[in-house]
Amino acid sequence: MSAGRGGRVAPGPGPVTGRTPGGIRYAVHGTGEPVVLVAGGGGSGAIWEARQVPAFTAAGHQVITFDHRAPGSASASASASASAEDLADDVREVTAALDLPPCRLVGHSFGALAVQELLLADPSAATAAVLAATRGRPDTVGDALARAERAAAERDLRLPAAYEAVVRMTQNLSPRTLADEAAAEEWLDLFELSALSGGPAVRPVRPLTRNRLPAYAAITAPVLVVGFADDLLAPARLGREVAAAVPGGRYLELADCGHLGFLERPEAFNEAVLTFFETTPTGDPHAL
Numbered sequence: 001m002s003a004g005r006g007g008r009v010a011p012g013p014g015p016v017t018g019r020t021p022g023g024i025r026y027a028v029h030g031t032g033e034p035v036v037l038v039a040g041g042g043g044s045g046a047i048w049e050a051r052q053v054p055a056f057t058a059a060g061h062q063v064i065t066f067d068h069r070a071p072g073s074a075s076a077s078a079s080a081s082a083s084a085e086d087l088a089d090d091v092r093e094v095t096a097a098l099d100l101p102p103c104r105l106v107g108h109s110f111g112a113l114a115v116q117e118l119l120l121a122d123p124s125a126a127t128a129a130v131l132a133a134t135r136g137r138p139d140t141v142g143d144a145l146a147r148a149e150r151a152a153a154e155r156d157l158r159l160p161a162a163y164e165a166v167v168r169m170t171q172n173l174s175p176r177t178l179a180d181e182a183a184a185e186e187w188l189d190l191f192e193l194s195a196l197s198g199g200p201a202v203r204p205v206r207p208l209t210r211n212r213l214p215a216y217a218a219i220t221a222p223v224l225v226v227g228f229a230d231d232l233l234a235p236a237r238l239g240r241e242v243a244a245a246v247p248g249g250r251y252l253e254l255a256d257c258g259h260l261g262f263l264e265r266p267e268a269f270n271e272a273v274l275t276f277f278e279t280t281p282t283g284d285p286h287a288l
Helices: 053-058 085-097 108-121 139-156 159-173 176-180 181-197 213-218 236-244 264-277
Strands: 016-019 025-029 033-038 060-068 103-108 127-133 223-228 249-254
Touching: 016 176, 033 085, 033 108, 033 213, 053 060, 053 264, 060 085, 085 108, 103 108, 108 127, 108 181, 127 213, 176 181, 213 236, 213 264, 223 264, 236 249
Parallel strands: 033 060, 033 103, 103 127, 127 223, 223 249
Antiparallel strands: 016 025, 025 060
16 A cells, blocks of 8 residues: 555555554545544444544544454554553554655544643644543542453453343433344344454553543644533533643534444534544644
């Protein structure tokens, strides 16, 4: 693959795929102003492909997705679990491999934490950022869930696929979706398929262990935080705190969606992201 300044590649019938020198698998969709999508704890760039990639490429953006590194790979961190800083380094590696200029970033959940750290460590890395289902500090319920999942992983415990699917579905979706029996059936099938396949082979995610909100006062890029009203894993109030901590940060909350709100209500999410990009000139990183 050949990608020049701006990450532009020759258009084709499908994405152009490749690997960075460090082994990170990426996909480049379309042409235009580049947008890098950073997945959450599941780690697969494919999560964006059905609902975000078509909308963003149709709006004239080149979209870059990538997979988190697999555990035990030669290029992975020596740490047993991935930190937000680790994933921020992976974003740097992808943008460097594609010779991208400072561009727009969209992160979800753990991916949003990584984007936040990247904005702090390298203020010139992004012209604008969207942070979905994010947080800036630990909370009691989140810490308890992280401890429980870490204990299960250490004992190599795995729930029966049917049970795991129900647990993940209730954790990630809104009451409105769960009350729609046809939609719930489709989601249940997807979660059970993921459970049966063993899920993506990614490093466990290391949760936040300290309050990062004071540090976010140093972020200079325009930021939009998108909260999901029914999010149990990253409650909307925590995202609102991030927006308040970032100078000029904007906050938008989408109703009737849970942690996977960008998949539950993709039209509303995509419209919010694209409107933010359209009203944030790339030439002035401080423009709002």
